[in-house]
Each structure stands twice: as structure tokens, then as C-alpha cells.
Amino acid sequence: MSARDEILARIRAGLRGANAPPAVGSPAVGAPDGLDSPAERVAAFSRNLTAAGGHLRVVRGAEQAAIALGELVAQAGARTIALSDSPLVGRLSAQLDGPELIDATDRAGLLEADLGASGVQHAIAETGTLVLETRSERNRLVSLLPPRHVAVLHADDILATLGDALAAVDPGGTGAASRAVTFISGPSRTADIELVLVVGVHGPRELSVILIDPRHEPPTP
Amino acid sequence: MSTLRPEDFRSNASEALRDDVLRGALRKATDLFGSQRGAAVAQMPAWEALRERASAIKAEALATLDVQLERFEERARANGIEVRWARDAAEASEQVAAIAARLGRPTIVKGKSMTTEEIRLNEHLEREGHQPVETDLGEWIVQLAGETPSHIIAPAIHKTKGQIGELFAERLGIPRTEDERELTRAARNALRESFATAELGVTGANFAVAETGSILLIENEGNIRLATSMPRVLVSIVGIEKVIPRLADLQVFLRLLPRSGTGQRLTSYQSLLSGPRAGPDDDGPEEMIVILLDNGRSTLLGDDELRESLACIRCGACLNSCPVYREIGGHAYGSVYAGPIGSVITPGLQGLEKTSDLPFASSLCGACRDVCPVKIDLPRLLSRLRAEAVEGVGASPGLGAPPPRRLERAAFALWSWLAADSGRWRLAIGAARLAQRVGLDSLAPPARAWRTGRELRPLAARSFRDLWRTNGEDRQ
Numbered sequence: 001m002s003a004r005d006e007i008l009a010r011i012r013a014g015l016r017g018a019n020a021p022p023a024v025g026s027p028a029v030g031a032p033d034g035l036d037s038p039a040e041r042v043a044a045f046s047r048n049l050t051a052a053g054g055h056l057r058v059v060r061g062a063e064q065a066a067i068a069l070g071e072l073v074a075q076a077g078a079r080t081i082a083l084s085d086s087p088l089v090g091r092l093s094a095q096l097d098g099p100e101l102i103d104a105t106d107r108a109g110l111l112e113a114d115l116g117a118s119g120v121q122h123a124i125a126e127t128g129t130l131v132l133e134t135r136s137e138r139n140r141l142v143s144l145l146p147p148r149h150v151a152v153l154h155a156d157d158i159l160a161t162l163g164d165a166l167a168a169v170d171p172g173g174t175g176a177a178s179r180a181v182t183f184i185s186g187p188s189r190t191a192d193i194e195l196v197l198v199v200g201v202h203g204p205r206e207l208s209v210i211l212i213d214p215r216h217e218p219p220t221p
Numbered sequence: 222m223s224t225l226r227p228e229d230f231r232s233n234a235s236e237a238l239r240d241d242v243l244r245g246a247l248r249k250a251t252d253l254f255g256s257q258r259g260a261a262v263a264q265m266p267a268w269e270a271l272r273e274r275a276s277a278i279k280a281e282a283l284a285t286l287d288v289q290l291e292r293f294e295e296r297a298r299a300n301g302i303e304v305r306w307a308r309d310a311a312e313a314s315e316q317v318a319a320i321a322a323r324l325g326r327p328t329i330v331k332g333k334s335m336t337t338e339e340i341r342l343n344e345h346l347e348r349e350g351h352q353p354v355e356t357d358l359g360e361w362i363v364q365l366a367g368e369t370p371s372h373i374i375a376p377a378i379h380k381t382k383g384q385i386g387e388l389f390a391e392r393l394g395i396p397r398t399e400d401e402r403e404l405t406r407a408a409r410n411a412l413r414e415s416f417a418t419a420e421l422g423v424t425g426a427n428f429a430v431a432e433t434g435s436i437l438l439i440e441n442e443g444n445i446r447l448a449t450s451m452p453r454v455l456v457s458i459v460g461i462e463k464v465i466p467r468l469a470d471l472q473v474f475l476r477l478l479p480r481s482g483t484g485q486r487l488t489s490y491q492s493l494l495s496g497p498r499a500g501p502d503d504d505g506p507e508e509m510i511v512i513l514l515d516n517g518r519s520t521l522l523g524d525d526e527l528r529e530s531l532a533c534i535r536c537g538a539c540l541n542s543c544p545v546y547r548e549i550g551g552h553a554y555g556s557v558y559a560g561p562i563g564s565v566i567t568p569g570l571q572g573l574e575k576t577s578d579l580p581f582a583s584s585l586c587g588a589c590r591d592v593c594p595v596k597i598d599l600p601r602l603l604s605r606l607r608a609e610a611v612e613g614v615g616a617s618p619g620l621g622a623p624p625p626r627r628l629e630r631a632a633f634a635l636w637s638w639l640a641a642d643s644g645r646w647r648l649a650i651g652a653a654r655l656a657q658r659v660g661l662d663s664l665a666p667p668a669r670a671w672r673t674g675r676e677l678r679p680l681a682a683r684s685f686r687d688l689w690r691t692n693g694e695d696r697q
Contacts, residue, residue: 002306003305003306003307003308003312004306006308007306007308007461007513007515007519008287008290008291010515010519010520010522010523011286011287011290011461011519011522012287013523014519014520014522014523014524014528015284015286015287015522015523018284018525018528019284020277020280020281020283020284020285021277021281022281022466023274023277023278023280023281023466023470025274027274027278027467027469027470027472027473028469028472029267029270029271029274029473029476030265030266030267030268030270030271030473030476031472048486051486052486052487052489085502104504105502111413111417127486127487128486129487134499134503134504134505135499138502138503138504139504140446140450140504140505141450141451141504144443144446144447144450145447161472162471162472162475162476163469163472166468166469166471166472167469169493170433170468177300177433177495178495179300179494179495179496179497179498179499179503179505180449180450180492180493180494180495180504180505181492181493181495182446182490182491182492182493183487183490183491183492183493184489184490185486185487185488185489185490186489187489188441188442188443188489188490189441189442189489190358190359190405190441190442191375191483192357192358192359192362192375192376192377193358193362193377193382193385193401193404193405194246194249194381194382194401195249195250195253195375195378196382196401198401198402198405200405200409201358201405201408201409201442201443201444202356202409202412202416202442202443202444202446202447203442203443203446203447203489203490204443
């Protein structure tokens, strides 16, 4: 008997007489309330992203987003920037003056890059999480290998809860589903040496989100 | 590799109790995780409802495990994942070794996985001439030191930064330092070289989703993202109990697991993997293989009581809350699965023959049951295994025959004989009073051994019965 058939036979023999009712009802237990309006979702996302150790810059449009990206690059003193193949990221980085731009296909370049820039497919207000899907963008290594990750997010893509995000990525839905969906909440971290938190072990030590929110009202000076 | 055995639990535990450095580190770690967990749970008003829900989902998944696994297999294959099955540790390790052999002498990068520790995959790969590299910082430290992990989520909590500094100076040739940041940076640099050349990634998984044929991996460091994204081939070894029915169920476990483990709202990264790269323009492995591992799990499943232990999501909360684990740490258990859950799973997977001391490594205080995010009734399962250990015969065929505890059986038989008759009982208490007056140190060796570390409260000079009679007479 093959290993598969033998294991399944053992399971069936072991379960003879066992029964458990299916876990009925919604699994959205513990999901936060009060995230119905876009403004509430933006506020909760911002709060939770910051609590998770991410940085946030809110802008009203693409033009300001490009400026914000330039400032982040300058602040970091980044000389080489790795870019995902997102058209938005392409447009924003076109205005960068100075740094060398590296393609997401250039693995050797990615290993040396100072900063990686990608888009974001969804975000989760409940947890301050970015959701990156591979069906929309080549984002897996750009968001991971360089020591800084800058992610560009549209306010409309902020969902309320984890359950909403799972429904949105739906890898079982069609053949065109994402092969990898990455949920990111803050920078890479470890506490494996005497439980002292160190940020930036294998992944980026800095996560910055440029949030494009046309409804954003800049504080009056 | 220095590997302790479960049959030596008593001497392992005594050894651990003499290690002040270890005990200091354990106290610090378990206190920290415990208080962070408490704070996170306090901020989640629906905590009890979440636990109920998680417990129900796991019960459903286990009661329909054959259906869930077939569904997972079908969906995963449709996504281009190669699904294999392994009856036991040897079969799983051989499959990984065969894949490695096909790739020549690849650099193998590993994500932290209790399941691969359970099957001793690294030892097998090394015997076959391969060099798997652990990439979780704690696991890597433990591997460099030739040791084994001592905590599910913090594998190297038994080591001080001084020891790690020395280890890195010796093995990496860096200047000796005790700065956590510098040590972490040194590890990042060393492991980046492995990732850059890795052709084979090996991981476990936290969950397998039947509905979509996906696996989910949870972490904070990013090494699992690297191990699942960079190598040409990815192999994930997944215990058959990890499957859950629906993708939407994940939200329940994502709200429970990080809070229970480290007190985080969510860990830094979750990777939901549903297949190899879609084409040459994609990142990720060209080949993705999932090995579904039994290795004793179907035996546990066939036991109506112990089945519950397969619901464990490996958060570590029961370890942190356990007054025994907090004193002796993970190594003493002689198994990758330590603490209360380990004392159930290890006998469950290996049989009671060599592990029958483990169910006794508990005060049955119930702290583990109170913190368990999937509501496993650990004290009940430990009591059940204790009964079997004392009876000397496994009630379920899979558990084997532990060495009989004749003395304990005899002691309880004697107690039950004495307590069943008031005349015998009075006689026994009278004898005990006499023994007390003579001095307890003169007790026979087995009773003296029981007395070590326990306080025997002295018997009152007069019994309640005696007082009742006297006072009754006074009243009349």
C-alpha cells in the first residue's frame, strides 16, 4: 500500500465512531467594529502600522507621493533603489534624481540595494498590515532583501479586518490566484538573543508606507 | 549533537535545576512572554469566544481529517504543488534527502520548524553528506553550538549573550562582542551568503488550508520569507494535523496565535503560499513540494481522548505558564515538544515505553489549560497518561507498554485498603503518629525519596474525631 493510502486508512480507522459538528457561523469572531467609513479605516490603519513599528507619510496625490519617495531616499542616503514592476512605482521613481535604479529581476542587484519600493494590493486596518500579492506585482524580493522597504498604498485599498483581506486574496478562486500572498506588519524583528528586541534581522529594518489619500486634510500650520 | 532522552527525564531535570544561569534565563523569558500575552489578551474582549471558535474548527478538522487532507491534496496539485505523504520520520527525511541529492550538493536553507526537529531531518541530511543551514537566529545559534532548541518560539533562551558572543567569535571569526545588535548583524551577513546561493529551501508550516491548497507560515525575522522565495526548490514538511477546512478560518488563528505566543497583535510576516512561481517573470521557487507527515499522529487521532492534543497550534503559552517548565526548561524533557503539551504529545507519538515519566512532570495546576488558545484540557490528558503509566499497560494499542510502576501501584492499593475501613484507618493514623514522634527521617527509603522536596504536614496531636467525641461529652 502506498504511504498515502496507508495514512488515509489509518485515519479512517481511527475516526470510526468519531464525529464533530462543523464549526458553524462566521469566523469573524473578535473582528473590530467601527471601521465602516474610509476615514475610520485610514485612522485605524495608521495607528496600528505605527504601533507595529512602521512609518507613515500621508499625501494627497501621485505628485506628492513622488516627492515623499524622494525625501525617503534622501533621508536614507540610498544610492541604489530596487523597484517592483508596479506601474505606479515606476512613475514615482521616474522623478528620482541620482540613485541607481534596479529591476526586480536583478537578483544580484537586489542583494546590494539600499532600498526597495513596491506597491501594496490591500492593507488591513485591524492590524496595520500590508498585503502583497504576486498576481499583481513582482514584489516578493523587492520588499524583502533591501534593508529598507517603501510601500505605496492607496487609501481605498485599506480593508477593515483580517477576514476582509482573506476574502480579497482568495487563492482558491481562480487559476490566476496569487502564488504567494505576503502579510507585512512592521519591520523584520527578533528577540532571540536574551529576549532583547532587535529590528532588522533577515528582512528590512525600516518599513515606510506612503499613503495616497485624496481626502487627506493636511494640518493647517 | 548533544541530545537528551525522555527516559532520562529525572536526571535531566535534576541537572537543569542545578544550572542557575539556565533558571535565571527561563524565569526572565517565561515571565516576559507570560506578561506580554496577558496584556494582549486583555485588549481582546472576544478572547473566550475566539478560543471556543478555534477549538470547534480544530475539532471539525480532526473529525474529518481524511476528507480535509484529500481536499488539500487535490487543490494543491491543481496549483502546481507536488504533494507527497510520509508514514514516519525516516520516510520524510529520505524524501528530502532524495530531493537534495537530485539537486547535487545544494546549499540548503531551513526555516524554523518543530516538525523537522521532530523527524531529526538535519541529522539525516548530514549523514547523507548535506549541510542544512538553520536560518532563524535562535535556531542557527543552537545549530552552531551543536545543541537543540529549548523553547518552541525562542529556541536559544537557554544561552546568554556572553556565550553567544564567544560562539560567534570562535565560529565566524568576528571580534568578541555582547551587543545584541552586532551579533544579529553578524548573523544576517553570514546567512545572507547562504540565502544568495541556496537551491533548496526546507520549512514546516503553521497551517494548511484544505479549501485552497495553501500553506501559511508565520514568523518575525523574514528568514522564512527568504527560504520560501529565493531557492529554486521549496520543500515544506507539514504534519497531517495542521490542515484546517477554510481560508476564512485563518482569521481566528491569526487573532489567537501571535497574542498567545509573544503577545503581538500580529507577527511581522505571514506567508500564504499556494504554488510555485507562475512563470519566469515571477519570484519564488520553480518547484514546490509539500510532504504530509503522519509519524504517530494517526495513532493519537484514533484515541478518543488524546485526539484533542492534535489541535495544538504550537504557540508555547502552556510552556510559559507551567511551574515545572519554568524551572527546568525544554531540554530536560528529552523531546522537541516540551512543557505540558510535550508531555502529552511525546508519549502520544513515541509511546509510553520510554516517556512514562513525562506525564508526571506537572503539578496539574491547570495554568496550561487556562492559557491554551484552542482549549486543550491538558491536565485531563496528563492524568489519563499517568493512569496508564501506573497500570503499566497502554489502554490504547499505539501507546505501548511503559515500565510498570509497581511501588506506586502498591502504595495506592494499600491506601485504598486502609481508607475503606474506619478501623483500619484509625490504626494506620495511630501508627503514623507514632512514626512522627520517632522522627520521619527513619522512614524507609521510598517514602524518604517522596519526602525530598515535599513538605509533609505534621498530624495534629488529636484527631478531629477524638475532639468531637470529647467536646460532645463536655456538652452533655
